[in-house]
Amino acid sequence: MPHRTIHLFRKGLRLHDNPALLAALQSSEVVYPVYILDRAFMTSVMHIGALRWHFLLQSLEDLRNSLCQLGSCLLVIQGEYVEVVRDHVQKWNITQVTLDAEMEPFYKEMEANIRGLGEELGFEVLSLMGHSLYNTQRILELNGGTPPLTYKRFLHILSLLGDPEVPVRNLTAEDFQRCSPPELGLAEHYGIPLPTDLKIPPESISPWRGGESEGLQRLEQHLANQAKHHSLPPVSLQGQLLWREFFYTVASATxxxxxxxxxxxxxxxxxxxxxxxxxxxxxxxxxxxxxxxxxxxxxxxxxxxxxxxxxxxxxxxxxxxxxxxxxxxxxxxxxxxxxxxxxxxxxxxxxxxxxxxxxxxxxxxxxxxxxxxxxxxxxxxxxxxxxxxxxxxxxxxxxxxxxxxxxxxxxxxxxxxxxxxxxxxxxxxxxxxxxxxxxxxxxxxxxxxxxxxxxxxxxxxxxxxxxxxxxxxxxxxxxxxx
Incomplete structure (x- = not known):
């Protein structure tokens, strides 16, 4: 039987190269795209300031617009994370929750809590890696169970792994049309809050705008500029991505x-x-x-x-x-x-x-x-x-x-x-x-x-x-x- 699915957006506020969302669309009769805005978590665990709040809200707006163009919507639900999941799994008769697999300890704990809730309420949980180039656990295994602590050693391990997996295909309107959209009125009920709703100073806005659309445009411009300078690792974009992967790997096991x-x-x-x-x-x-x-x-x-x-x-x-x-x-x-x-x-x-x-x-x-x-x-x-x-x-x-x-x-x-x-x-x-x-x-x-x-x-x-x-x-x- 097809699932009734909540897809939880966490760090990956994007539609392109989103394996967990693609899997949700392929296995479900209805998909609820949800972002849980847990204000206590964002301030006490993530410690985000005013600029980051504005950037986050801009990113959610862009994600909402992209989903609307494909015939869906974004539901932003405020509250404590696990309780929000509990309430809406029961309210919407959910049989599956999908999300990105993350390596930060607080996100691991969050996923473990959701899995525990799934065992209690009887829904499945599917998490797929989408935020790093490689599966960090595989790197650790090839290094004897410990993280490589030098960049040189890290690159050696990557040479054994080979190239990272290619991105999953882009989502289309047809993907969303195979599923029923959330009920009418939900998008309006679970809208994106305004900065004033969150008591964020309106003047605290960075010239860097948030969102997948802006990010992809900056990436294209950077790649065009890089093609003119022929930079090589470690200073090239590719090299910087590998440094990112290095720190992700060490952090995941430290x-x-x-x-x-x-x-x-x-x-x-x-x-x-x-x-x-x-x-x-x-x-x-x-x-x-x-x-x-x-x-x-x-x-x-x-x-x-x-x-x-x-x-x-x-x-x-x-x-x-x-x-x-x-x-x-x-x-x-x-x-x-x-x-x-x-x-x-x-x-x-x-x-x-x-x-x-x-x-x-x-x-x-x-x-x-x-x-x-x-x-x-x-x-x-x-x-x-x-x-x-x-x-x-x-x-x-x-x-x-x-x-x-x-x-x-x-x-x-x-x-x-x-x-x-x-x-x-x-x-x-x-x-x-x-x-x-x-x-x-x-x-x-x-x-x-x-x-x-x-x-x-x-x-x-x-x-x-x-x-x-x-x-x-x-x-x-x-x-x-x-």
């Missing part, structure tokens, strides 16, 4: 991946706890224009270039402030439109040299790195207009301009824009010594207390220690600045 404590691949570091310094970094008041412009763009637009993410993360952690990567990760999680459990935490561990990355002597200078990228400081002038009248030679270090030059620029440092909150040279040199001590201490501890060759942190420390011994000249460059 307990407490978004935390330092209890995380077996993460160095245990006694970071400083300094709420005032953290606030200055978060609110673009560090006194370093390059860093403050980055944090301003992040707050205004919800997006920054990956090199800007590197600079901001290094400054907060091992570069200047010695504040935990967890604190920076939380800020990015709130503000980034593309915030992602695996990629966000993975990159913060990487850039703080807490995991994956062993070349900790490389520190991004908050002056020279930006100047080399943008000598005229146009980026700073755009996002920090208070500094726009400074000559280019001062735009990255406005505190070095004379008082008269500051007056001519219309910005007095210390009054209109803050002095640098740290001496970068002193802070980075001190932090470099701290990082060296941390790694040496934890390596010695691992040698004394562990006899488990399979322990991921011990293997990492041994590998890094060997590489450091083989490259003493590099490690000796204590003041190296990128």
């Amino acid at each position: 307990p407490n991946f978004t935390k330092m404590a209890g995380n077996p691949i993460c160095l245990q570091i006694r970071w400083y706890e300094d709420a005032e310094r953290l606030h200055k970094w978060k609110t673009a008041q560090t006194g370093f224009p390059w860093i403050d412009a980055i944090m301003t763009q992040l707050r205004q637009e919800g997006w920054i270039h990956h090199l800007a993410r590197h600079a901001a993360a290094c400054f907060l952690t091992r570069g200047d402030l010695w504040i935990s990567w967890e604190e920076g990760m939380k800020v990015f999680e709130e503000l980034l439109l593309d915030a992602d459990y695996s990629i966000n935490a993975g990159n913060w561990m990487w850039l703080s040299a807490s995991a994956f990355f062993h070349q900790y002597t490389r520190i991004f200078c908050p002056v020279r790195f930006g100047r080399r990228t943008d000598p005229e400081g146009q980026y700073i002038r755009k996002y920090l207009p208070i500094l726009k009248n400074f000559p280019s030679k001062y735009i990255y270090e406005p505190w070095t301009a004379s008082e008269e030059e500051q007056k001519q620029a219309g910005c007095i440092i210390g009054r209109d824009y803050p002095f640098p909150m740290v001496d970068h040279k002193e802070a980075s040199s001190h932090n470099l010594q701290l990082m060296k001590q941390v790694r040496e201490e934890q390596y010695r501890t691992a040698q004394l207390t562990r006899d488990d060759a399979d322990d991921p942190m011990e293997m990492k420390l041994k590998r890094d220690h060997s590489e450091e011994n083989l490259t003493k000249t590099k490690a000796a460059r204590m003041t190296e600045q990128t």
Whole structure:
């Protein structure tokens, strides 16, 4: 007998390459396309800020319009996730629930709860992988049951797997016509809430619009541009997708991946706890224009270039402030439109040299790195207009301009824009010594207390220690600045 199916949209707010939705349409007499807006979950677990709320609502609007064009609709139901499923399975006589398989622990728990509900109420649950290129479990199996902790090892495992599966075919109106649409009036009853309904500030809107249609257009433009530059992995789009897959794989098998404590691949570091310094970094008041412009763009637009993410993360952690990567990760999680459990935490561990990355002597200078990228400081002038009248030679270090030059620029440092909150040279040199001590201490501890060759942190420390011994000249460059 054909199913009566609820298809749950979660992360995959799209119609193209959606294997779970295609399976629902092929096996059902009626399909209810549902998005459950669990506000408590979104704020307490996902920690999304105002920009991300707007982006989500835009994405739902686009999905609704695409479904309407194919003769269906989107039902947005507000409430606690499992209770919403329980109520509507009974209300609509549902025999099947379909959804994307996800790897984040909270989504795994959510799916497990739905499966438990299915056993209780007698409906089937079908989840299919659609959010990653490969089945991460297969990668783990080929690596002996543990995640590959280096990109090189990861690529080797992929070479054994071969190419990823091709996308499933695009959905058509005929696919939806084979099923009955939801009853008339449901779409109006379960409409998409307005930002005001959710008490979201209306001015908090990014220039980046959400939705599958916008995403596909940007992808086509990016591919057209890439074809002109002939970029290769790891900097090409393909290379970046593999980095994404790498972090997804490691996160899927690492307990407490978004935390330092209890995380077996993460160095245990006694970071400083300094709420005032953290606030200055978060609110673009560090006194370093390059860093403050980055944090301003992040707050205004919800997006920054990956090199800007590197600079901001290094400054907060091992570069200047010695504040935990967890604190920076939380800020990015709130503000980034593309915030992602695996990629966000993975990159913060990487850039703080807490995991994956062993070349900790490389520190991004908050002056020279930006100047080399943008000598005229146009980026700073755009996002920090208070500094726009400074000559280019001062735009990255406005505190070095004379008082008269500051007056001519219309910005007095210390009054209109803050002095640098740290001496970068002193802070980075001190932090470099701290990082060296941390790694040496934890390596010695691992040698004394562990006899488990399979322990991921011990293997990492041994590998890094060997590489450091083989490259003493590099490690000796204590003041190296990128």
